[in-house]
Amino acid sequence: xxxxxxxxxxxxxxxxxxxxxxxxxxxxxxxxxxxxxxxxxxxxxxxxxxxxxxxxxxxxxxxxxxxxxxxxxxxxxxxxxxxxxxxxxxxxxxxxxxxxxxxxxxxxxxxxxxxxxxxxxxxxxxxxxxxxxxxxxxxxxxxxxxxxxxxxxxxxxxxxxxxxxxxxxxxxxxxxxxxxxxxxxxxxxxxxxxxxxxxxxxxxxxxxxxxxxxxxxxxxxxxxxxxxxxxxxxxxxxxxxxxxxxxxxxxxxxxxxxxxxxx
Amino acid sequence: xxxxxxxxxxxxxxxxxxxxxxxxxxxxxxxxxxxxxxxxxxxxxxxxxxxxxxxxxxxxxxxxxxxxxxxxxxxxxxxxxxxxxxxxxxxxxxxxxxxxxxxxxxxxxxxxxxxxxxxxxxxxxxxxxxxxxxxxxxxxxxxxxxxxxxxxxxxxxxxxxxxxxxxxxxxxxxxxxxxxxxxxxxxxxxxxxxxxxxxxxxxxxxxxxxxxxxxxxxxxxxxxxxxxxxxxxxxxxxxxxxxxxxxxxxxxxxxxxxxxxxxxxxxxxxxxxxxxxx
Numbered sequence: 190x191x192x193x194x195x196x197x198x199x200x201x202x203x204x205x206x207x208x209x210x211x212x213x214x215x216x217x218x219x220x221x222x223x224x225x226x227x228x229x230x231x232x233x234x235x236x237x238x239x240x241x242x243x244x245x246x247x248x249x250x251x252x253x254x255x256x257x258x259x260x261x262x263x264x265x266x267x268x269x270x271x272x273x274x275x276x277x278x279x280x281x282x283x284x285x286x287x288x289x290x291x292x293x294x295x296x297x298x299x300x301x302x303x304x305x306x307x308x309x310x311x312x313x314x315x316x317x318x319x320x321x322x323x324x325x326x327x328x329x330x331x332x333x334x335x336x337x338x339x340x341x342x343x344x345x346x347x348x349x350x351x352x353x354x355x356x357x358x359x360x361x362x363x364x365x366x367x368x369x370x371x372x373x374x375x376x377x378x379x380x381x382x383x384x385x386x387x388x389x390x391x392x393x394x395x396x397x398x399x400x401x402x403x404x405x406x407x408x409x410x411x412x413x414x415x416x417x418x419x420x421x422x423x424x425x426x427x428x429x430x431x432x433x434x435x436x437x438x439x440x441x442x443x444x445x446x447x448x449x450x451x452x
Numbered sequence: 453x454x455x456x457x458x459x460x461x462x463x464x465x466x467x468x469x470x471x472x473x474x475x476x477x478x479x480x481x482x483x484x485x486x487x488x489x490x491x492x493x494x495x496x497x498x499x500x501x502x503x504x505x506x507x508x509x510x511x512x513x514x515x516x517x518x519x520x521x522x523x524x525x526x527x528x529x530x531x532x533x534x535x536x537x538x539x540x541x542x543x544x545x546x547x548x549x550x551x552x553x554x555x556x557x558x559x560x561x562x563x564x565x566x567x568x569x570x571x572x573x574x575x576x577x578x579x580x581x582x583x584x585x586x587x588x589x590x591x592x593x594x595x596x597x598x599x600x601x602x603x604x605x606x607x608x609x610x611x612x613x614x615x616x617x618x619x620x621x622x623x624x625x626x627x628x629x630x631x632x633x634x635x636x637x638x639x640x641x642x643x644x645x646x647x648x649x650x651x652x653x654x655x656x657x658x659x660x661x662x663x664x665x666x667x668x669x670x671x672x673x674x675x676x677x678x679x680x681x682x683x684x685x686x687x688x689x690x691x692x693x694x695x696x697x698x699x700x701x702x703x704x705x706x707x708x709x710x711x712x713x714x715x716x717x718x719x720x721x722x723x724x725x726x727x728x729x730x
Contacts (some may be wrong), residue, residue: 195594199583206582247691281578284541285595286567444545447490447509447535 192287192295218307222314225249225375237380243321243406251322252374254308258333260365261304262340265297267347267358274355279444280450289440290433293348307418321406328404328411335421336397342428343393347379349435352443355451368394373402396420424451478555480646480679481517481540486510486549488535488703509535510703512549517647517696519677522670524684524694524711526718530701533575533683537649539682541571554646567596570640574651574683576632578639581625585635587618588624589642596643603642610638615661615670629656637665641672648673650682654689666693687718 202212229246238248270293273279282292316322343364350358371385372378372394378386389395400417403409411418443449492504510532517523525533538544540551540649551558579588586607593603611617611648616634619627627635635658640648648669650694670693673680684690690697690711697714699707699721707717 192594195591199580199587199591202587203580203582277575278580280543280573281571281576282595284543284566284569284571285592286563286565286597287595288563310709441545444543445491447488447538447544449543450538 192291193298196231196295196298197302202347204299204303214307215447218311218314221253222250222311225253225308226318237377240377240379241402241406245297245323246315246318247320247406248377248402249375250320251402251405252398254311254315255333255336255398256374256394257304257311258307258367259299259336259340259368259397261301262337263303263344263347263365264361265300266293266341266344267351267361269293269296269300270348270351271355271357274351274451277450283440283449290345290436293436297344303407323406325408325410328409328414329401331401331411332397332404332414332418335391335418335425336393336401339393339421339424339428340397342432345432346428346435349432349439352436352439355448364392368392371395373398393421393424396424458566473672477519477677479518480521480554481515481681482552483513483515483536483540484550486536487512487547488532488544489547506705510539510546510589510700512673513700513703513705514549515696515698515705515708517679517681519646519679520674521695522536522673522680522682523691524682524690524697525700526684526687526690526697526714527706528722529701530702532703533700534651535703536700537571537573537651537683540647541649542566543571567643568646569670570643570648570652570730571643572636572640572648572650574653576636576651576653577654579624579632579635582623584621584623585627585638587593587613588635589620589639592639593642595721598643599681603616606642607638610641613672614638614665630661633657634661634665637669644676644678646676648678648680648682652683652685655684655686662689663692669693687715695730 195442226246229244229249235245238245241248270279273282273296283289285292288434309439312320312322343361347358347361350360367388368374369379371389373389374391374394378389378395381389396417400409400414400421403417404414454560488508488510490507490509492506504567513532513536515523525536527533534535535544539546540553540558542558542565545559553565554568556568560564574602578592580591583591589607590600590603593606598606608617608621611620614634614637616631616638619635624632624635633653637650640650650669653667654716657665666689669680684696687707694711696709697707697711697718698705699714699718701721701724706721
């Protein structure tokens with residue numbers, strides 16, 4: 190059995206042992222869909238969305254689905270690491286003959302896969318309720334993969350902070366909140382004041398959301414998405430070496446100070 | 453510091469091992485002048501008083517263990533037993549010296565060297581309580597690169613030897629402490645490690661089961677050419693299964709040899725630290 194399936198299977202089995210959780214996730218998703226469906230009915234044709242050529246429901250649906258995926262990339266590494274610290278299993282996992290990078294990565298697999306499936310279910314549910322999608326599948330999938338790369342790096346940096354300080358990374362929460370506020374998850378960036386619009390350009394979520402909406406709602410092709418892909422690649426080039434160094438340093442520090450078993 | 457009576461010294465802090473190493477093959481475990489000083493924690497600028505100097509947990513510890521050999525690690529609480537086990541498992545960096553398991557350096561050759569080791573910690577929480585013993589063991593088999601079929605056979609085989617077949621399909625959260633210890637012992641042997649590191653694992657077993665499990669561990673180690681290093685406060689257990697004993701006191705190797713050789717020094721060490729001995 191590959192490590193990929195071993196982690197997925199283990200974490201699915203653990204999740205399945207709490208059946209009520211699945212129900213809560215389902216109900217939560219349905220509530221989100223319903224809220225944005227009726228909000229869209231209330232708003233009608235918003236002028237701020239003319240650029241996208243869709244109604245508010247389709248716009249928000251795509252935003253929430255994408256944000257669910259990206260948020261899981263950004264938070265799952267640290268969250269799962271923290272859980273393993275707290276339940277005492279981390280030391281045993283890290284005593285396996287695998288690099289720290291790999292262990293932390295595999296730990297986050299299940300929540301990430303589960304977030305992708307939740308996003309897919311949201312989009313499918315939204316389609317039944319009348320969301321108008323115009324998908325360019327290749328461009329959309331390509332953008333999704335390229336978008337997830339810098340967010341994974343942010344997630345690994347966050348995991349390094351957790352490994353050292355044994356607390357959730359406040360920077361990750363701030364970044365997550367800023368992404369929701371500034372990057373156009375449930376409203377377009379254009380409605381923000383100019384200063385905030387400028388600030389949004391410093392966050393990878395802005396480029397990811399813009400490109401994914403373009404390929405998911407307007408069938409934008411790869412050529413149109415290249416500027417956003419370039420920006421996301423730039424974030425990755427800066428963030429990945431930082432993440433690798435941060436995680437290696439964090440493990441080294443924990444092993445030097447003997448804090449690995451501490452929770 | 454206790455007197456070094458009955459103990460072989462090569463020079464201070466380093467024990468002669470060649471006379472006690474009957475194996476012709478290279479040792480499974482080689483520990484050479486190993487030391488560990490925990491550095492001081494973060495110093496808050498607003499805190500007054502002298503800076504925290506850190507803590508020396510191990511100093512100048514050297515010994516070897518050959519294939520099939522069972523070595524006991526004894527000493528009062530805080531003597532450095534867990535620190536030594538964690539260094540050998542590749543979970544803690546030594547400050548000085550080196551250690552090799554199956555010819556691999558536990559620092560330089562990480563993470564490969566970890567494949568040589570089976571680690572069971574005191575109060576081991578490596579098994580997920582929500583899963584059955586079998587599901588946990590399948591997961592750890594994959595972690596150590598065992599194929600599904602090989603893992604299934606190995607799990608059944610080890611469960612039979614550890615008297616744990618009836619436990620395989622039970623969720624870990626329903627197991628008693630002793631039953632959990634058996635599941636952990638299966639986990640550490642899944643990948644046929646060259647070195648078993650056991651931190652007081654049989655203490656929660658009932659006396660009869662402890663005797664049987666101990667003999668199984670010894671037989672398993674001998675059969676696979678593995679060495680066992682186990683930390684224990686149970687001197688009867690040490691006497692019954694350990695071929696050699698390493699006594700640690702305040703991070704130093706106070707004695708090394710057979711149980712009979714180490715016992716007088718151990719009595720002195722434990723008498724000096726009555727409030728810390730278990």
